[in-house]
Amino acid sequence: MRKLLARIGDMVGTDHGGKRYTYGNDPKFGPVSTSRLPSHWVRTTCGYCSVGCGMLLGVRDGRAVAAKGDPDHPVNRGRLCPKGLSEHHTLAAPGRLTDPLVRRNGRLVATGWDDALGEMVTRFGRLIEEHGPESVAVISTGQLVTEEFYALGKLVRLGMRLAHFDGNTTLCMSSAVSGYKQAFGSDGPPGSYADLDQADCIVLIGANVADNHPLLTPRLLENRAATSIVIDPRVTKTAMVADQHLAIRPRTDITLLNGIIKLVIDWDMIDHGFVAEHTEGYAELADHVQQFDLDRVERECGIPASAVAKAARTIAEAKRCTVAWTMGVNHSVQGTETVALVCALSAITGNLGRPGSSPFSITGQCNAMGTREAGFTASMPGYRSYENAHDRAELAQLWNVTEDRLPLVRGRAYPDIINGIIDGRIRGLWVIATNPVVSFPNRDLLEFALAKLDTLVVQDGFSTPTSDLADIVLAAGIWGEKEGTFTNSERRVSRVRAACRPPGNARTDFDIFMDVARRWGVHDDLFAGWATPADAFEEWRRVSHGRLCDYSGITYERIDASGGVQWPCPTDEPVPLGGTPRLYTDGVVPTPSGRVRLACVTPKPFSEQPNRRYPFTLNTGRTVEHWHTRTKTGEVPILDSLSPQAWIEVHPDDANQLGIRVGDTVRVSSERGAIDGIGVRITSIVRRGEVFVPFHFDEMCANRLTLNEFDPVSREPNYKQCAVRIDTGAKGR
Numbered sequence: 001m002r003k004l005l006a007r008i009g010d011m012v013g014t015d016h017g018g019k020r021y022t023y024g025n026d027p028k029f030g031p032v033s034t035s036r037l038p039s040h041w042v043r044t045t046c047g048y049c050s051v052g053c054g055m056l057l058g059v060r061d062g063r064a065v066a067a068k069g070d071p072d073h074p075v076n077r078g079r080l081c082p083k084g085l086s087e088h089h090t091l092a093a094p095g096r097l098t099d100p101l102v103r104r105n106g107r108l109v110a111t112g113w114d115d116a117l118g119e120m121v122t123r124f125g126r127l128i129e130e131h132g133p134e135s136v137a138v139i140s141t142g143q144l145v146t147e148e149f150y151a152l153g154k155l156v157r158l159g160m161r162l163a164h165f166d167g168n169t170t171l172c173m174s175s176a177v178s179g180y181k182q183a184f185g186s187d188g189p190p191g192s193y194a195d196l197d198q199a200d201c202i203v204l205i206g207a208n209v210a211d212n213h214p215l216l217t218p219r220l221l222e223n224r225a226a227t228s229i230v231i232d233p234r235v236t237k238t239a240m241v242a243d244q245h246l247a248i249r250p251r252t253d254i255t256l257l258n259g260i261i262k263l264v265i266d267w268d269m270i271d272h273g274f275v276a277e278h279t280e281g282y283a284e285l286a287d288h289v290q291q292f293d294l295d296r297v298e299r300e301c302g303i304p305a306s307a308v309a310k311a312a313r314t315i316a317e318a319k320r321c322t323v324a325w326t327m328g329v330n331h332s333v334q335g336t337e338t339v340a341l342v343c344a345l346s347a348i349t350g351n352l353g354r355p356g357s358s359p360f361s362i363t364g365q366c367n368a369m370g371t372r373e374a375g376f377t378a379s380m381p382g383y384r385s386y387e388n389a390h391d392r393a394e395l396a397q398l399w400n401v402t403e404d405r406l407p408l409v410r411g412r413a414y415p416d417i418i419n420g421i422i423d424g425r426i427r428g429l430w431v432i433a434t435n436p437v438v439s440f441p442n443r444d445l446l447e448f449a450l451a452k453l454d455t456l457v458v459q460d461g462f463s464t465p466t467s468d469l470a471d472i473v474l475a476a477g478i479w480g481e482k483e484g485t486f487t488n489s490e491r492r493v494s495r496v497r498a499a500c501r502p503p504g505n506a507r508t509d510f511d512i513f514m515d516v517a518r519r520w521g522v523h524d525d526l527f528a529g530w531a532t533p534a535d536a537f538e539e540w541r542r543v544s545h546g547r548l549c550d551y552s553g554i555t556y557e558r559i560d561a562s563g564g565v566q567w568p569c570p571t572d573e574p575v576p577l578g579g580t581p582r583l584y585t586d587g588v589v590p591t592p593s594g595r596v597r598l599a600c601v602t603p604k605p606f607s608e609q610p611n612r613r614y615p616f617t618l619n620t621g622r623t624v625e626h627w628h629t630r631t632k633t634g635e636v637p638i639l640d641s642l643s644p645q646a647w648i649e650v651h652p653d654d655a656n657q658l659g660i661r662v663g664d665t666v667r668v669s670s671e672r673g674a675i676d677g678i679g680v681r682i683t684s685i686v687r688r689g690e691v692f693v694p695f696h697f698d699e700m701c702a703n704r705l706t707l708n709e710f711d712p713v714s715r716e717p718n719y720k721q722c723a724v725r726i727d728t729g730a731k732g733r
């Protein structure tokens with residue numbers, strides 16, 4: 001306890017666990033202030049998760065000293081979770097990069113921007129000259145502001161004319177994107193958080209919102225009229241507060257959903273009107289699901305038939321049902337298909353386009369949505385298709401470039417970029433605001449790939465396990481130091497504001513992109529007249545006009561007046577001040593026929609089943625205190641103290657059999673790698689034969705174990721199931 005209190009004391013600027021916690025102490029950062037009393041508050045949006053909470057960031061002497069919830073923001077209404085409340089501590093954290101670095105004689109040394117960017121442009125330029133535009137790739141992120149991401153897409157694909165550009169969103173949301181495209185003909189979550197308030201049934205599939213979207217949880221709890229159903233193999237904090245928990249066996253969601261659809265059809269409780277007018281493929285679906293009777297569902301999913309029937313009954317009887325999901329669905333080789341099936345269930349029960357009724361993909365990162373819409377990865381900006389002649393002509397005209405300047409195809413997805421490095425086709429890589437060494441599956445293979453590169457450039461706000469391997473490191477400003485917008489899971493665009501300057505010589509990503517554009521000789525051509533991110537936003541408003549994700553009516557002023565505006569928000573039609581709460585209100589979706597395509601999906605067992613050598617199924621995920629690879633939350637004393645190290649959850653019966661006791665540490669290994677000395681939590685949160693490890697910790701990296709298998713359509717990794725063994729008493733690697 002005393003240690004914990006001492007750590008909390010660190011938050012006002014004393015030493016922290018041997019590391020110098022520089023808050024208020026380092027002259028490099030300007031006038032010293034030990035006071036946490038802000039002289040003014042800056043209105044902004046949290047930079048962690050996609051809930052998109054409005055926040056007030058307290059500033060004193062040019063430094064962020066406090067954070068509190070914005071009482072006027074429509075999403076969080078004044079509340080924040082522990083990460084948001086302590087987010088100001090990330091800005092002056094000791095791990096921040098203050099200068100660009102270049103590798104000289106094997107060591108990364110601080111240098112100036114001319115040197116670092118000059119070297120980057122020369123080395124990438126040479127690779128492209130010798131090996132073509134296929135030889136350099138870019139992997140970015142869902143954590144830039146939309147303005148930066150929009151600029152980056154233009155720079156990479158039109159300016160540098162690189163063939164391969166993708167982001168960490170492929171590790172995350174791509175199955176939701178491709179599932180939505182299959183069902184509705186376009187990406188775009190149809191619902192709103194308000195649906196959680198208005199629904200009378202809320203189903204959460206593979207979504208642990210209590211840990212990972214904390215400020216959605218009050219909305220769930222406060223809707224007393226709704227029955228909540230959680231589908232998750234673990235008894236998560238979210239499952240603990242649900243009315244019904246279906247603790248299914250890993251990756252049996254497709255069987256369960258098919259079984260529920262069969263019951264709803266057998267009971268004749270589908271929405272006949274909606275099915276007749278707004279769907280296609282119903283007869284095939286009704287026929288397909290006949291094989292999923294309750295006995296089969298009980299047997300394969302490992303849950304009692306009565307519990308399945310009860311959940312199906314609740315869904316069928318609901319007047320307004322919202323089915324939300326996250327990574328328990330997306331992180332699978334059948335992610336796209338599972339998403340399409342969730343959309344089918346919503347459609348046959350008429351739960352689309354009405355208040356409280358939607359198939360709702362809750363996104364992950366603060367701006368995963370903005371990057372989906374404005375980016376140049378899965379589609380061209382504004383959800384435009386690479387192949388569609390009309391889309392191409394329109395974009396070329398908007399940008400005043402010839403059509404042949406636009407790429408013809410999307411280029412490699414993230415895992416295929418890594419494969420391209422391994423087979424020698426890709427030799428240069430620019431990694432922006434993502435930390436693949438910790439977050440990409442099968443770490444050994446990933447490190448092998450990165451070591452093969454001719455040139456690795458990493459642009460980050462912190463020194464990371466990935467930047468440690470780089471040839472050139474670009475020191476970036478982070479959230480709190482830059483201007484722009486984030487778009488949250490419900491399509492709400494909110495403002496992000498700078499409270500202080502990037503540390504030392506670090507620069508905002510926007511400024512770095514503009515400088516690279518200048519050095520590449522494409523600035524005047526693509527970014528003429530751009531001085532600030534606001535200029536990018538103005539252009540993006542024009543470029544998105546008329547598209548589903550229409551931002552044209554969204555101005556910074558309108559965001560200020562409303563607290564956040566939901567797209568579509570066209571200029572030429574009347575839209576409420578806060579934008580459009582939901583899509584497809586007339587039941588018409590952007591498929592060629594305007595009808596929802598109902599998917600027939602067949603479950604496949606996951607490839608690496610538990611076996612004699614590796615008898616456990618490993619599940620990986622998150623905890624509320626930490627953000628991904630901990631570059632930020634690992635530097636915040638209160639969060640670090642609350643969750644200082646990794647753990648493995650093991651069922652009491654398995655622990656007994658292995659002879660493991662509370663407090664023991666073990667070695668966990670898979671076909672691909674091992675982690676040693678990880679602490680055991682003996683708990684019935686997990687089922688027998690299943691174990692769980694959070695993926696946040698570099699030193700106990702779950703991704704040494706995970707499998708590099710990917711959804712064939714979305715290319716999203718299968719992070720949630722692989723086979724592992726547990727050995728006791730092992731020391732050292």
Ligand SMILES: Nc1nc2c(c(=O)[nH]1)N[C@H]1C(S)=C(S)[C@@H](COP(=O)(O)OP(=O)(O)OC[C@H]3O[C@@H](n4cnc5c(=O)[nH]c(N)nc54)[C@H](O)[C@@H]3O)O[C@H]1N2
Pocket residue numbers: 049050172205206207208209211212213231232233234236249250251252253326327328329363364365619620621622623624625626627628720
């Ligand atoms: N605190 C915190 N919050 C975050 C993040 C963070 O790192 N930390 N990251 C953000 C990001 S980018 C994302 S994508 C979201 C992710 O948010 P979540 O998707 O909620 O996060 P996970 O813990 O990865 O996985 C969710 C659940 O999927 C379950 N699951 C595993 N296998 C299966 C299965 O076969 N079927 C079903 N139905 N469920 C299964 C797991 O047991 C787990 O409870 O969180 C966002 N919010």
Ligand SMILES: Nc1nc2c(c(=O)[nH]1)N[C@H]1C(S)=C(S)[C@@H](COP(=O)(O)OP(=O)(O)OC[C@H]3O[C@@H](n4cnc5c(=O)[nH]c(N)nc54)[C@H](O)[C@@H]3O)O[C@H]1N2
Pocket residue numbers: 141143144168169171172173327331364365432433434435436438439440441459460461462464476477478479509620621622627628629630631632695702703706719
């Ligand atoms: N085993 C397993 N692995 C997983 C998952 C899982 O559930 N299980 N989840 C996957 C998912 S859903 C995701 S989204 C990924 C996330 O994986 P990553 O993207 O690798 O995770 P982060 O730690 O968020 O990395 C973001 C990096 O950007 C830096 N950064 C932050 N803000 C800025 C900025 O403004 N500018 C710049 N230049 N840098 C910045 C941070 O310091 C950090 O190094 O992990 C995936 N990996």
Ligand code: SF4
Pocket residue numbers: 046047048049050051052053076079080081082083084085213214215216
């Ligand atoms: S719920 Fe998400 S957006 Fe809100 S404060 Fe927490 S991390 Fe930030």
Ligand SMILES: [Mo]
Pocket residue numbers: 171172173364365
């Ligand atoms: Mo994510």
